[in-house]
Amino acid sequence: MDTPAVELTDIVKEFGAFTAVHRMSLSIPEGSFVTLLGPSGCGKTTTLRMVAGLLDPTDGEIRIKGSRVNEVPIHKRNLGLVFQNYALFPHKTVYDNVAFGLKYRDVSKSEIATKVEAALELVQLPHLGDRYPRQLSGGQQQRIALARAIVIEPDVLLLDEPLSALDANLREDMRVELKRIQHRLGVTTIFVTHDQSEALAMSDFIVVMSAGVVEQVGAPEAVYNTPASEFVARFLGASNIFPARTTEVNGEDAVVDVEPFGNLHVPIDRARGARAGAGGKLVVRAEHLTLRATDAPTDSGSIRIDGRVETVDYQGQAVRYFVRVGERQLQAINMIDGRPFAEGSEVALHLRPRECALLPGDAA
Amino acid sequence: MSGWAWIRLHVIFVYLFMFLPVAVVVLLSFNESQFGSFPMTGFSLRWFVELWNNDAIIRAFQVSFLLGALTALISTALGVLAALALVRYDFPGKQFMSTILIAPILVPEVVLAVALLLFLQFLSLPKSFPLLLLGHVIFTMPFVVLVVQARLVGITRNVEEASLSLGASPVQTFFAVTLPLLAPAIFAGGLFAFTISFDDITGTLFWKPGGIETVPTQIFAMLRNSISPEINALGTVMIVLTVGLPLLGAALARRIASRRGG
Numbered sequence: 001m002d003t004p005a006v007e008l009t010d011i012v013k014e015f016g017a018f019t020a021v022h023r024m025s026l027s028i029p030e031g032s033f034v035t036l037l038g039p040s041g042c043g044k045t046t047t048l049r050m051v052a053g054l055l056d057p058t059d060g061e062i063r064i065k066g067s068r069v070n071e072v073p074i075h076k077r078n079l080g081l082v083f084q085n086y087a088l089f090p091h092k093t094v095y096d097n098v099a100f101g102l103k104y105r106d107v108s109k110s111e112i113a114t115k116v117e118a119a120l121e122l123v124q125l126p127h128l129g130d131r132y133p134r135q136l137s138g139g140q141q142q143r144i145a146l147a148r149a150i151v152i153e154p155d156v157l158l159l160d161e162p163l164s165a166l167d168a169n170l171r172e173d174m175r176v177e178l179k180r181i182q183h184r185l186g187v188t189t190i191f192v193t194h195d196q197s198e199a200l201a202m203s204d205f206i207v208v209m210s211a212g213v214v215e216q217v218g219a220p221e222a223v224y225n226t227p228a229s230e231f232v233a234r235f236l237g238a239s240n241i242f243p244a245r246t247t248e249v250n251g252e253d254a255v256v257d258v259e260p261f262g263n264l265h266v267p268i269d270r271a272r273g274a275r276a277g278a279g280g281k282l283v284v285r286a287e288h289l290t291l292r293a294t295d296a297p298t299d300s301g302s303i304r305i306d307g308r309v310e311t312v313d314y315q316g317q318a319v320r321y322f323v324r325v326g327e328r329q330l331q332a333i334n335m336i337d338g339r340p341f342a343e344g345s346e347v348a349l350h351l352r353p354r355e356c357a358l359l360p361g362d363a364a
Numbered sequence: 365m366s367g368w369a370w371i372r373l374h375v376i377f378v379y380l381f382m383f384l385p386v387a388v389v390v391l392l393s394f395n396e397s398q399f400g401s402f403p404m405t406g407f408s409l410r411w412f413v414e415l416w417n418n419d420a421i422i423r424a425f426q427v428s429f430l431l432g433a434l435t436a437l438i439s440t441a442l443g444v445l446a447a448l449a450l451v452r453y454d455f456p457g458k459q460f461m462s463t464i465l466i467a468p469i470l471v472p473e474v475v476l477a478v479a480l481l482l483f484l485q486f487l488s489l490p491k492s493f494p495l496l497l498l499g500h501v502i503f504t505m506p507f508v509v510l511v512v513q514a515r516l517v518g519i520t521r522n523v524e525e526a527s528l529s530l531g532a533s534p535v536q537t538f539f540a541v542t543l544p545l546l547a548p549a550i551f552a553g554g555l556f557a558f559t560i561s562f563d564d565i566t567g568t569l570f571w572k573p574g575g576i577e578t579v580p581t582q583i584f585a586m587l588r589n590s591i592s593p594e595i596n597a598l599g600t601v602m603i604v605l606t607v608g609l610p611l612l613g614a615a616l617a618r619r620i621a622s623r624r625g626g
Contacts, residue, residue, distance in 0.1 A: 052525075052529060054525055054528075073528075073533075074525075074528045074529055075528045075529070075530075075531050075532055075533050075534075075537075076531075077529075078531070079529050080529070081525065081526055081529035081530075083522045083525075083526065085520060085522055087520060087522035087523045087525070087526040088523075088526075089523060089526075089527070089541055090523075090545065091544045091545060100527070100530050100532070100540075101530030101531050104530065104531035104532050104536065105531060145526075148526070148530070149529075149530075152530060152531065158529075
């Protein structure tokens with residue numbers, strides 16, 4: 001196998017008595033787009049800053065392209081760094097901002113001009129070279145910051161919440177743009193965000209972190225569909241989580257007893273670590289609970305329970321319902337097909353057990 | 365009379381009280397009469413000419429300019445370093461150091477002046493120009509520290525981190541990024557130091573060695589003999605310098621800023 005672009009081994013970071021990162025190990029393949037995802041304070045930015053060389057790990061080893069960099073200062077690591085607040089040099093023109101890194105490398109003047117132009121072309125702002133940062137919009141500034149980071153052909157591109165300061169619409173455009181540029185250059189990228197939709201849309205794989213610990217590493221679909229922990233299930237998307245007990249495990253399914261559904265057959269690849277007789281938790285994504293009229297037929301492979309709509313949260317192309325089923329309130333997110341159900345209506349909730357996931361562990 | 369009118373009248377009186385004496389000095393410096401008082405007998409620049417021909421005053425001006433310039437230079441250099449340490453680094457006793465650095469502007473100047481004098485006596489050092497300079501640096505540096513600190517807090521660390529990540533060493537980063545961004549504050553701090561040093565009298569009276577006069581101590585000495593109209597002319601020149609110089613500096617700073625696409 002190729003040498004990973006970045007390799008973290010047993011990284012620990014302590015700030016006084018507080019441990020920000022607990023024994024984290026991670027291997028990032030060359031050319032991949034990796035997202036560190038988690039709520040604020042989970043250690044994702046701390047991890048990024050350790051890779052950048054802005055923080056020293058308390059323990060453990062960081063390797064970039066195979067060689068240990070713990071003792072290498074940031075300005076000798078050849079990394080591209082992009083911040084949430086753009087951090088352009090306000091006293092330099094756009095051209096001089098982008099050319100900055102090249103001036104500290106062995107690059108001739110004419111070559112600098114060619115490279116800066118190419119970088120500005122790549123971020124689709126070729127005519128702004130002689131402007132000053134404050135004359136540009138937020139989105140333009142972030143593109144320039146990106147151009148400045150990639151023009152030096154970094155070994156790794158580090159992005160610290162680069163889209164969080166932008167408006168919602170612009171953020172989605174930049175998301176696509178950033179992914180396009182990363183694909184084109186093939187540069188290994190570590191992206192830090194607390195925004196799950198950014199993580200899901202952009203990443204080759206996602207590292208979900210919580211309280212300094214890696215909760216799960218996997219492709220977006222894997223992390224989303226088969227969460228490894230209750231934290232991941234709750235953090236990504238909207239989920240309903242039920243205490244469950246596994247009654248039987250066969251070659252294909254785990255049979256799980258869950259209130260209020262009764263016995264469900266969950267596919268074995270969505271019930272890793274399931275043992276007969278053990279407790280656990282069943283995760284049902286809000287979009288996998290479908291509301292139907294009470295007289296609608298039940299598809300094969302589906303089960304149904306009845307409930308009453310308590311709250312309707314209309315979101316445009318989708319609706320989020322809060323439905324009362326016995327003691328519990330369940331969340332369901334459905335695409336709008338005709339008219340949404342009104343508050344107070346009696347409905348049937350349909351669910352396919354093969355879309356559920358089982359988390360091993362004690363039943364609550 | 366309405367409340368607003370009262371306030372307006374009040375403000376006018378306060379301003380008159382503050383600036384009328386200054387205006388009188390300026391006005392009388394153009395008076396022909398050889399008594400520096402009203403009534404004015406005619407417009408003349410003779411007192412300015414006489415000022416120009418007064419060797420003692422010209423010498424005092426040279427001393428004041430040299431002292432002010434050196435004070436500004438040293439205060440700014442030390443003040444910028446102190447501000448960098450206080451804002452960008454963590455070290456034990458930081459809070460204490462910060463207070464100590466600002467203390468000279470809180471302590472009454474007379475106390476500071478006597479203290480330094482006693483200290484020099486204790487070390488059995490004679491008074492000299494370098495020691496006078498040292499005194500001025502002590503009480504002008506807090507202004508530089510305060511102004512530069514305020515600016516430095518506003519410069520996000522990310523800008524410096526970006527520079528480092530792009531391959532500039534910490535020293536290169538300081539000169540390519542931090543220093544240019546600090547320039548307006550350094551300039552303002554230096555100007556402060558210069559003007560404060562230029563018109564200081566309390567400390568200077570205590571610290572100056574015999575035979576050296578600055579403009580304020582020269583005026584003070586002249587006043588003891590007689591109230592010559594020359595003093596009015598000298599006062600006018602001082603006002604022009606200490607008010608005009610910062611204004612000019614500010615205008616210049618704004619020009620530079622706007623050329624950067626303000």
